[in-house]
Amino acid sequence: MKTSSAQADLFDDAPGYRETPRPALRKRPAATPQQAGWDDEEAAQRLERSGRFRILRKLAPRTVIPRAESAFPNLAVLVDMETTGLNHAKDEIIEIGAVAFTYDDDGAIGDVVGVFSGLRQPFEPIPAEITRLTGITDEMVAGLEIDLSALDALVEPADLIIAHNAAFDRPFCEKLSPTFAAKAWACSVKEISWADLGFEGNKLGYLVGQSGLFHEGHRATDDCHALLEVLARPVGDDGAPPFAALLRCSQLSRVRIYAENAPFDMKDHLKSRGYRWSDGSDGKPRAWWIEIDEDLREEEFRYLRTEIYCWEDAEPLTLHLTALDRYRA
Template sequence: MTDALDDIAGILERTGEYRVLRRLKPFAASGEPADEPTYLGLILDTETTGLDPATDEVIELGIIAFSYGASGRIYRVGQRFNQLQEPSRPIPETVTRLTGITDADVAGQRIDDAAVEALAGRARVIIAHNARFDRRMCEVRWPVFATRNWACSCHQIPWREEGHEAARLGGLLADHGYFHNGHRAIDDCEALLALLAWPLRRSGRLGLAALLEAARRPTVRLWASDAPFALKDRLKDRNYRWSSRRRCWYIDLDEEQIEIERSFLSREIYGGILPGLPADRFTARDRFSARSDPET
């Protein structure tokens, strides 16, 4: 029956009038021996009771372990881990509608903390599709995540430059002709693993190679101290953000962009005289953590 359906799908696609989405199957590495040093990576996704790490809780944790080389090739897929957790209060209806996870599903369930810490403790890098959210949720419960390198496949791969309209996981899969059961932790992990293993649409680079390159680069947060209020729109147009805690505009940049940015600030903001501006340097060890939050 599957072969017959594939034939029908192929006929529809060849007309040019239809696009067919196929269900994504779990990724399987080629099994070829590695010709470079390999490392352990984790793909991670959480489902939670809400968006606030201080008050909300993880109700599902999905992890896929894999070995990879610096080239971005994935050589082996290891343990697949997926567990539910009963929270301290009922799951909000909005979360159940989004994920399908009910109070009955999580009743009596608990994520194995020791197993999670053992996996994370051996990882060279942990990848999430919104690392700013997943990292902070995980660090509250499992402190080991604060000591790991993290990478964000949503914001550290140039999806738009590679021909995609947006970086939403389901949309990226659809652009490749696939769909998955979104908003369940292990299914989102499977989707991300496949995307990282495939070549990017325009450059042809492996998705994981592009992500690792971005994650390895330090970033610098430059603070535009005492910038004139009248020039705030010029800063906003250049993608500066406002920190309400520090009462200051800031921008996050790759290190090689700093001198260009200082020249802009001197010329356009400070009237040719550049004050000594504070700057913070981040690497994959602290990027996306609450430690790097400009509001904390």
């Protein structure tokens, strides 16, 4: 039997023979899309026309121009913020962003005329979950304060303040600066029927994606730019921008009705109709309440009088609300 040292290599051409290595071929660098005459928008359109692809385009913020150069008469400011928590009474703002834009009376969006972005160091360390969501760290905000004079200068001339969940943002904003308190507010979550416009949800990520865009989310100013594009793009059967619907809704008067002293066994009826419970801890009456359009007031009174109180002379506590009042703490 042969030892292994005497055996020929089965992968050799012949025992003891080795081929002289050939010099490696030099590869030419691949042509870039620009060198190859690539038109990315044309390629995206071709893919979309096939019906087998949907393309998301990276959102590019609009160019900022001086207010005097915009032909649109009205001014709105989009605001967004990142905070240390959800409770405006104890949690703090760590970032606020704002984008000011012009518009006309029909709800057509004009030009971006101002942008603000500011970070702020809170009194307590930023919770780890907030850093995970936003990317904002204690090191990023160390020693920083929001320039309120610059923010107020942007907000003061505005006819309307818009937030994507104004019930959250308005109390924080009013705590930060009294300039926000005297302004009319609109909520792009509650005051636009996104489902009727063909959207599958009202979270900003859904709206941006279904508008054919993507952006770097969870930073305040970036989210403001993203919401502006969603509000400006024509949708629905009439091709109107969602901002037009938001503007109309913001101009309506609404009423908040409190079903004080409603029988306890009626709570499920009230809840199924859309009433929410207030425990009185925020200064509001301790009662079930609902907020509706002004023209539905008498219908709601009939419901309460016949189904809840069973007393035709009942006069539930009613607060009349405009955009100046809505979404306050």
